[in-house]
Amino acid sequence: MxxxxxxxxxxxxxxxxxxxxxxxxxxxxxxxxxxxxxxxxxxxxxxxxxxxxxxEEAALAVEELTVGRFIESVRERPAHEAPMEALRQAVLEGWDTLNDVVESVVPVELYLRMYRVIESTPVLLAAHLRRSAETEEAIARVLAEREGLDVETDPRPRLTVAVFSGVMRVTERQWSVGEDFSLDAIRALTVAYLEQVGPALTGDWRTA
Amino acid sequence: MxxxxxxxxxxxxxxxxxxxxxxxxxxxxxxxxxxxxxxxxxxxxxxxxxxxxxxEEAALAVEELTVGRFIESVRERPAHEAPMEALRQAVLEGWDTLNDVVESVVPVELYLRMYRVIESTPVLLAAHLRRSAETEEAIARVLAEREGLDVETDPRPRLTVAVFSGVMRVTERQWSVGEDFSLDAIRALTVAYLEQVGPALTGDWRTA
DNA sequence: AGGCTAATGACAGCCACTGACAATTGACAA
DNA sequence: TTGTCAATTGTCAGTGGCTGTCATTAGCCT
Incomplete structure (x- = not known):
């Protein structure tokens, strides 16, 4: 500059x-x-x-900033953290620092409102999902590097990221249709939903 | 008709x-x-x-057929199957019956080639992902109904479907960039990747 | 056969996006 | 400071996706 x-x-x-x-x-x-x-x-x-x-790119420009930060954030996580844990921490950190990253370009409040528009506009949602897919690929490579694996032969990095991203998508969606439009709200949802993944997968929902 | x-x-x-x-x-x-x-x-x-x-809709028209069948397939799975298992069986069944569903409109081989085009064309991939998101929502509702849950209050149906779909996305992608373009190939990948999810999530990749 | 309605074609027009070229304006050395 | 070069911008013309409208055609049904 x-x-x-x-x-x-x-x-x-x-x-x-x-x-x-x-x-x-x-x-x-x-x-x-x-x-x-x-x-x-x-x-x-x-x-x-x-x-x-x-x-579309203008609509997603701010998000681009936060995604970039997120990838860096994962890369910088301490090596002893298991992959899922690193992802989890990076996302939570992302919510906490969102303000600083975004506010230099637009008011955070505007960005949060934009999120809602993205979720409810088909072509924007499509573009958003495609970019998320690209992000997933990038993250998978970071994870593979952290763990010393080859992302092309070992499917676990991509699988882990895919699962994690799936959960995050549900989180975003839920937040975007909810009442509470604060950062605290999405933070809480993130934690809650990530905790639910294990139980949700183990099958028997009727006795749990 | x-x-x-x-x-x-x-x-x-x-x-x-x-x-x-x-x-x-x-x-x-x-x-x-x-x-x-x-x-x-x-x-x-x-x-x-x-x-x-x-x-886009023309490009994804055939896929639409298979997706419709898939949703029905999940709905018709025996009630004793756990959610994940029902999804797994429905997908595998989907690959097996793909031929019958598709061939009435276009040669299967053409459809499979189209898949590659979708994966490699940004705007098509975006549209595809958005439709997948819609499908996920539909499936989540089916699961919730099967298990007698309210999809709006209990996050597990959506979470499960999201996880499952994440894995399927990785599968599709891997298949589309691979050598073997047969249905057998994607069937094998599906089975293999679904088996990997558990291990991939449990964290310690270095000792496994 | 003839009236009704659904399907099609022919325009005209909006908007997203691109290539090409000319005009402007900041960078930087003489 | 000024002159030269390169980057930024504006203008214009054109393509392609998509929509509304209205006249025409063609299957349906009595």
Whole structure:
């Protein structure tokens, strides 16, 4: 972020992101055109597409930040933690530090509202899920490295991440449709649901 | 399928599906325009969009059939099977009966090739994942009903399905990038990966 | 046979996205 | 400081996905 040029670019990008989220959350994703966003920031439509490959990317830009942090977070977990435990700690840490990561670009509250829009807009949800799949792959590689395994031959890293991500998806969804839209709420859900996985898998739900 | 009208409609739809898969698998999804598909079947573009809400839907039309069968399959599993076991059996049954379900519309081989295209085309993968999410929800409800639970209050149905689907995703992916493109191959992978879930979760990968 | 309704085709138009080129503006050395 | 170079932006034209509308066609049913 040295030169004036770079700072200017960053400002434009942030402004576009903010304008996009503002419009998406107030008016809806489909009801917002790229021209609307560009106009709000007073740049040409073409410029928007120089910053974002497509409309979705603007919608998911903030999330991208948090995902990046999450991957780093897993990589930095102490080596003695078992894979699942490392993932769990990294996510919880993620919720705790969300504020710092996000607030530099948009108000956290706006980001949280955007989450709801993503969950309820089919094309955004689709894009979100695909990115999650990419994240899973990245995490699987990190786990494999931690444990000294080859991700191509040993399925356990990918399986573990897939299971973990499955649980997180359910958590996100539940949170997004719930009343309590706070970070505390999602933190609590995360802990609760991860604890339930074991019991849920062991089958006999009627006696438990 | 009584009247001529209905039969004609079905034939048009199947023809569109077949033409779409043919073009997608040979030329690529992005390189195929809706006009190309419509022209191949000799109908107007407008008619294409009367049969499919969008281009993706044509690409995923065959899969839709198999998913529908799968959900039914779970519903019909004997009540004494534990949730995970019921899911497992339903999937395996799905692979076994794939031929009958698919062949009425397109050659199975074409469908299997299409699978590869889906996995390697970002926007198709995204659409596929979103539909999978919908399927998960449907399955969760079936499980909840089987076990006499309320899907809104008890997280276990959704969690179980999420875990199961996570494993199936890894399976599909692995299969789609592998050499052996047969149904036997994916069947074997399914069994192997499901067996690995338990061990993968229990943590200590270094001594196992 | 003839009226009714569903299915189709033909436009026209919106919006997401891209390539190409010209104009502007910051970077940096002379 | 200024001149040159490179990066950023705007404009314009075009493609392709998708939708609404309305006239036309074609199966249905008495």
């Amino acid at each position: 040295e030169t004036l040029r770079e700072r200017k670019k960053q400002r434009t990008r942030d402004a576009l992101t903010r304008a996009a989220l503002e419009l998406f959350t107030s008016r809806g994703y489909e009801q917002t055109t790229v021209d609307d966003i560009a106009e709000a920031v007073d740049v040409s439509q073409r410029t928007f597409f120089r910053y974002f490959a497509n409309k | 009584e009247t001529l009208r209905e039969r004609k409609k079905q034939r048009t739809r199947d023809a569109l599906t077949r033409a779409a898969l043919e073009l997608f698998t040979s030329r690529g999804y992005e390189q195929t325009t809706v006009d190309d598909i419509a022209e191949a079947v000799d109908v107007s573009q407008r008619t294409f969009f009367r049969y499919f809400a969008n281009k």
